[in-house]
Amino acid sequence: MKNIILLGPPGAGKGTQARSLSDKYGFVQLSTGDMLREAKKDKSKLGLKVSNIMAKGELVTDEIVIDLIKKKIINTTNNKGFIFDGFPRTLAQADALGNLLNKVNQVLDYVIEMYVDDDKLVQRITGRFSCSSCGELYHKITKIPKKTGICDVCGSIDKFKFRQDDNEDSLKTRLLAYYRDTSPLIGYYYALKKLKKVNGLGSINEIQDAIRNIII
Numbered sequence: 001m002k003n004i005i006l007l008g009p010p011g012a013g014k015g016t017q018a019r020s021l022s023d024k025y026g027f028v029q030l031s032t033g034d035m036l037r038e039a040k041k042d043k044s045k046l047g048l049k050v051s052n053i054m055a056k057g058e059l060v061t062d063e064i065v066i067d068l069i070k071k072k073i074i075n076t077t078n079n080k081g082f083i084f085d086g087f088p089r090t091l092a093q094a095d096a097l098g099n100l101l102n103k104v105n106q107v108l109d110y111v112i113e114m115y116v117d118d119d120k121l122v123q124r125i126t127g128r129f130s131c132s133s134c135g136e137l138y139h140k141i142t143k144i145p146k147k148t149g150i151c152d153v154c155g156s157i158d159k160f161k162f163r164q165d166d167n168e169d170s171l172k173t174r175l176l177a178y179y180r181d182t183s184p185l186i187g188y189y190y191a192l193k194k195l196k197k198v199n200g201l202g203s204i205n206e207i208q209d210a211i212r213n214i215i216i
């Protein structure tokens with residue numbers, strides 16, 4: 001049994017890796033985003049609190065996130081371990097997780113930092129566009145159409161569109177939050193001798209091999 005945290009900036013691919021490692025090795029994936037969506041659906045006191053906060057567009061507090069994680073850890077039995085993605089996000093959450101695992105006689109085995117070059121990350125995320133006729137995906141640096149303005153697949157002319165949520169401003173806001181609140185965890189877990197690093201800019205399979213070499 002192994003308990004693992006995937007740490008890294010938005011867009012580093014933590015969710016993709018967590019899902020696939022869970023499918024292959026039987027880990028239970030705990031993602032803050034999924035848990036908040038789940039809590040909103042149930043009618044518990046905690047669920048209603050989450051619904052209210054999210055409806056107002058406010059940030060969910062450390063306390064609530066920790067309560068949700070606590071419920072999951074206590075109610076999950078017989079698993080191969082937890083894989084946390086998007087949690088802990090702050091030092092307070094990291095401390096709370098350590099205490100929680102302690103209480104159920106478990107330890108945190110590895111914290112895997114998926115490091116990426118910031119410029120490359122911004123480039124990778126903000127450069128995506130697609131053909132609005134056939135849906136083919138392109139990238140302004142790594143996969144440009146063979147003929148400018150013309151879709152390789154369906155031949156449509158000037159039908160390309162950029163994704164709204166991938167714009168540079170929203171990514172910078174999320175990156176700022178990562179560096180301000182979450183990146184101190186790298187030093188924290190290094191000092192606790194839990195930290196391992198993998199290059200987050202490889203292909204999905206390359207990254208997965210690197211993670212597997214550490215944890216299995």
Ligand SMILES: [Zn+2]
Nearest residue numbers: 131134151154
């Ligand atoms: Zn097309």
